[in-house]
Amino acid sequence: MDVEERLTELERRLGALERQEPAPDEQAKATPSGFWALEGIRALFAEHGAAHGGVLFTGTVRLPTEEHYEWQYARPTGALLEEDWSEAAESFAALGHPVRMRLLHEILTGRRTAAELAALEDLGTTGQVYHHLRQLTAAGWLHTTGKARYEVPPGRVVPLLVALAAARP
Structure with a gap:
């Protein structure tokens, strides 16, 4: 085996x-x-x-x-x-920005459209929000479900929460 x-x-x-x-x-x-x-x-x-x-x-x-x-x-x-651990660098780098972490949190708690996310305070301009959404999507932490709706793929929900828990002291 x-x-x-x-x-x-x-x-x-x-x-x-x-x-x-x-x-x-x-x-x-x-x-x-x-x-x-x-x-x-x-x-x-x-x-x-x-x-x-x-x-x-x-x-x-x-x-x-x-x-x-x-x-x-x-x-x-x-x-x-x-x-080769360097292959994981892009995935970790995508999580390394406070705005991206906030976007993931907001998406997991129910805000799914780009418009809802762009309307949140302290995330920057609409262009900056889209930039962060593209980074998260490219790294596999998000995918689009149509009409500018985003979700964390089912196979990434638990790993994301595990990474978050592991980052705590």
Whole structure:
């Protein structure tokens, strides 16, 4: 079984484990250390021969717009360390501007049209707003749904929130 097949199987099994998750008050009983997710992923990576472990991020998100997303992604440490990290620079750079972060926040909370976004204070001119929207779209953090409407693609909602959480001290 190659790495990709093992990761697919790992994701399938993790999904099955998540569906069997005990109630929050039972979680503490089930894992005295409180690291129930870490213990599970450690065991799964070890079982699939990822000697150096790996990284998993997952989430279930209900936005103020009532949209609901569930998503997970896992990668073994070895694969991550072998990749060319410079390829991720454009994606991170797109998130590196306060106006772009504000635009993403506004879009996730319900403002979707360019007109709604351009009308917000402290974002600059309409041209500047469009420039930032193009940067986010080019990096894959947004896509257009027609008539100058924007949304964060479903496969990017949880990763965006994970990146935001990881940026906190």
